[in-house]
Amino acid sequence: MLFAVSGLLGCPVEAGDGHVGSVKDFLFDDRSWKVRWMVVDTGHWLPGRQVLIHPSAIAPLDLAPARRVLPMMTTGDTPVVSVRLTKEQIEASPDARQDEPVTKQMETDVYDHYGWDPAWGTTYFGASDIASPLLEPLIFSENAARQAADRESHRSEGDPHLRSFVSVNGYHVHATDGDLGHVENFLADDVNWDIRYLVIATRDWWPGKHVQLAPFAVKDIDWSEHHINVDVTRDQVKSSPAWDPLALEDQVGERQLHRHFGWPGYGW
Structure with missing residues (x-):
């Protein structure tokens, strides 16, 4: 089932x-477009701590159709995100200070603590390169001193492929022949936890319209300039099937959209 990622921000998290x-952010891999972590703000319970929860520990979301009203899951009925963990397990997890970069070493420590599988889930984007990012050797040198230095570097530097939904939301999107608009949301799958679509607000170019583009369309992302380049034209976007945000499970509409742009399907 697809859901709007922004609709979960601030929602309570229950063990x-x-x-x-409460949900503070989601971190995704910029090569596989998979959500790798849910970041939880523990408030006064574990002050100053950054808690990472792997999607495999999140129970199925209660995304009843009644909640799917504009603007995408922002209703008075706030969904609860349940995790298959105990408070004791979370409290005993590897300590990470709030707002510290999430390093590969930190991720490895969390995986080891809970026994989670780094290769969990499948991806439709770059599967051969990112099936298990943490199974890549962190240390390549055989020299013991160099190994120690590299290990310390991995502890202090953030994973360069791990991106924050909160940070990327709002990035400008450029078609091959001009600006399209900006990212207003992500639509993700609550089973596989991959990002299926970017929701683009085109109000500066095509007032009142929103379009959805799959990551298949993304050519590259300029992280320093905060913009995403996509391999589509404005005319392709204008002539694409109309998107109805109230019909997130309309697989017929999805198939039409993918045929229009020439994208592969999502297993259908």
Whole structure:
């Protein structure tokens, strides 16, 4: 089932034995477009801590059709994100300070603590390169001193392929023949936890319209300039099937959209 990522920000997070905080952000891999972590703000329970929850530990979301009203899941009925963990497990997880960069070493420590599989899930984007990013050797040198230095570097530098939804939301999007607009949301799959579509607001170019583009269209991302280049034209976007945000599960509409742009399907 597809859901709007922004609709979960700020939602309460419940462990099996009680409240643990609220959703602060989601971190995704910029090669596989998979959500790798949910970042939880634990408030006064674990002050100053950054808690990472892997998607495989998140229970199926309650995304009833009644919640799907504009503007995409922002209703008074706030969904609860349940995780298959206990408060004791979360409290004993590897310590990471709030707002510290998430390093590969930090991710490895969290995977080891919970016994989670770094290769969990499948991806439709760059599967051969990113099936298991943490299974790549972190240390390549055989020299013991160099190994120690590299290990310390991995502890202090953030994973360069891990991106924040909150940070990327709002990036400008450029077609091959001009600006399209800016990213207003991501649509993700709550089973596989991959980002299926970028929701683009075109109000500066095509007032009142929103379009959805799959990551298949993304040519490259300029992280320093905060913009995304896509391999489509404005005319292609204008002539694409109309998008209805109230019909996130319309597979017929998805197939039409993918045929229009020449994208592969998502397993259908």
